[in-house]
Amino acid sequence: MARARISDVAAVAGVSVTTVSLVMNDVESRISQETRQRVREAARAVGYAPSSVARGLRTQRTRTVGLISDQIATTPFAGRMLAGAQDAARDAGHLVYLLDTGGDAAIEREAIDALTAQQVDAMIYACMWHRVVDVPQGVLPKTVLLDCRPVNGGYRSVVPDDRAGGAAAVRELVAAGHRRIAYLDTDDPGPLASRLRHEGYLEALAEAGITADPALHVRGETSAHGGRAAAEALLDLPDDKRPTGIFCFNDRMAAGVYIAAHRRGLDIPRDLSVVGYDDQQLIAAEQDPPLTTVALPHYAMGRWAMEVALGVRAEGDEDATHLMECPVIRRDSVGPPPAQVAKPNRRRASHTERPPEAAPDR
Amino acid sequence: MARARISDVAAVAGVSVTTVSLVMNDVESRISQETRQRVREAARAVGYAPSSVARGLRTQRTRTVGLISDQIATTPFAGRMLAGAQDAARDAGHLVYLLDTGGDAAIEREAIDALTAQQVDAMIYACMWHRVVDVPQGVLPKTVLLDCRPVNGGYRSVVPDDRAGGAAAVRELVAAGHRRIAYLDTDDPGPLASRLRHEGYLEALAEAGITADPALHVRGETSAHGGRAAAEALLDLPDDKRPTGIFCFNDRMAAGVYIAAHRRGLDIPRDLSVVGYDDQQLIAAEQDPPLTTVALPHYAMGRWAMEVALGVRAEGDEDATHLMECPVIRRDSVGPPPAQVAKPNRRRASHTERPPEAAPDR
């Protein structure tokens, strides 16, 4: 059975197609209650659903949005962002095309062309990490950027407020009484997040009247392994220099700090406090003890981007970056600093070699 | 400037719209090389791109696919699956609509209606965990299921071969010489994976001539915490009963086994071998030592589903479930069993209480 058309409904209801169109689109004007009813029933009877394609051709508005992203595959954050965008689109009666380019410029071009051909009403250009991008030619002029900012302005964008997030993280430590606080940073200069969180770190230190010790700003590979290595170095510092609290660039690196601490018999948070960033469920919540961290507002950013792209949310400035707050998630990895710094084993830590005999249970 | 139409190109090239259409669509027939050239140039000159909407209305084929999923947000697997589907769609010149329902039936209905109105050429119904679903009314008859199977047949579907995967995992342990192998299962009976992996476990044991010990099939909450608790119980078994290898339902639980083992001073893989499942990058690869696990072929499944949905891959049977192989990823958590079972500390393990003083570095 072929799809019912508007004329079928009109015939069954004994009215014109105009009338059907009017009632299907809930146009306020005219049309008596009784007619409306009749049309509704006829539509149901023949199983009518308006064709978005025909409507799109006629109105030149398709009620679709294109979401172009560099990587959905490799990051656990993608989902929350998509979900936020998704939900906002649904609320506004729009459908979203998802286009993943893998960062490939040629594919990006193709994607933009396809979306243009499809006459999407809006576009969102999303990155999976907060960074600066050169927005490709051909995107709709009102495109909004998600989790990235345009290198030369010209677009509205939404990104996490990494500076404030970094400051908030460090304030957790300060509030618990810590004075020697390290920033275990990534060694990858790409993401803006690294620099911004560092600024936040310095800001929170300054407002607490603590002089930042450059020796406490260390870098490592962005992984548990890298975090562990950097933490070892920090824990090898002389007692009076050693940090009592460590703010980590992300949760993965914080997991490395846990490993380093536990291998030395240091208890978290009794002997060492740690704060992460990202609130990666699989990591932060599953640590022992659960990790206090700063959450990236991916869902909210996705929603925001979609709402302004669709004009649901009026955002005055055509060329402004919206900073989204990163809430701190308090769990159990922060406590007061030890009265006297716990004495770690002075032996050079070895990351690979393993002592010949098993240690007794703690 | 308004969008260029086919008639604009025709005017510039001095030909009819028919001719333009023919060359734009690479229709083999007629049209001299010279005319083609002229049309191409005209198209470029006016910046012409065919309207997919108009074409869709005319041809009744939109070159779009709807991908309905229960949850993209909460699982780190979603990305790979979407990427696979995505790539296959692009290869076939299709665009994909992503619709996340959050498992809500009303939203699911809406989604299906919207896709129907949009006249998508195909639909994929995806789950984020291998399970049995009751496919909702209204989906296209040739819809393909991704990572789930239909409760009453009637649809093609693709799921991971969890049985073979479970067997492969256990064979890793058997091949290393283990005889007392535990299966640390989830306590959630929902996913088919639990049952299937258990069957695989039993199968691998049987083929190695090992009698399965029911005491070695334990369950726990599906998390690192649950894995740790279950592992404690296993490690508390008397020496001659204790497993030397543990196959875990997933990587998260395996991470819990690591914690339990390390807290007792047990070295992996020297004192205990462990195999996970899922190959979650953030977990498996970052363990110390890196975890040997079984990968879920999400990308391949996504691709497969899209290819059969689009008819690119001819899959004879209209009503068959395709089993996708789960490759084992060898890392460093499996070794030969200890010559003599390492003696763990006999004291009852406590999961929350913490001894008053830090233990010395191992």
Place this chain on the structure above:
DNA sequence: CTGAAAGCGCTAACAT
């Protein structure tokens, strides 16, 4: 080898 014209299903200006 090329063109004219019908029509996909809908909305909206204009009649009545």
Place this chain on the structure above:
DNA sequence: ATGTTAGCGCTTTCAG
């Protein structure tokens, strides 16, 4: 309060 009708931009017969 309701109906007629002209397109939206394209593909595709059917005629030359």
